[in-house]
Amino acid sequence: MTIDHPLVHRYLTAFEAALASTAPDDRAEIVAEIRQHIGDAQAAGRTLDDVLHALGPVDALARAYALELAISPRSAPREPRSDRWLKILGLMAVASLPSFIVLTVLGTIGIAFTLSGLAVIIAGIADASGALPGWIRNDIGPAAAIATGAGLTVAGMLAGWGAVAYTRFLTRLVRRVLPPRPAHS
């Protein structure tokens, strides 16, 4: 059991900062393990001073991890700027034309079909209840109008869903190719 002592908190906070260029998940695990160690050592009867002294300065401990994992503690080999721009240009080259086509087509169909579909349904209902204004002519009868309208609306919503799905896929793809860069320490 870990006793929450200000010294422990300060040590672990400094340690976490010294691990700034480690991946966040790894960093959390490493800090948790050292916290667990401090608790275990105290539970075994060692004094807090002794435990922290044995662990050593946080910079040295972070460096020990970095040496083992062959990354440097505070200045990880950052993705060179040129690499990142190449990736951005590459993505743009590959994704812009398909995106333009897909989003324009699906987007237009989505909006146009849904809106007109709803309008046709309303017209069909109006016709069925005899409330259709004179300047609108329904050649196919109310039932067919409602059915057609429903079909249009469904098609429009499917197209809209397709556009959204494509956008989500593209976002995931971009995130994978261009991961957010680690925070500068």
Added chain:
Amino acid sequence: MAPPDTNDWTSQLRRGVLELCILQILRDEPSYGYEIVTTLESLGPLAAGENTVYPLLRRLKADGLLETFLRESPAGPPRQYYRLTADGRRRLAALGKDWEAMADAVARCMKGDRP
């Protein structure tokens, strides 16, 4: 807990065999960081400091020789345990063989074996 013998050569030796020993400690059942550290401590010259053992455990995990899992602790947050992976077992077998060969060779050298 600093290793009792800070002699440089002993440190070098210890570094060389530490991976083998950690894998061996985990051969029959999983264990967690502090337990591994104290087991090594109880083995005299193999006592490596916690600031050596914990980073090494992480490296062994990164190399795929160990995997971690959480086990509920009676008091406090779940505890991270280590166990050997299949690759870890293979590595333990290989390192064990190398160690036997080396220990045998050193013994023969110390006895004065000459061709």
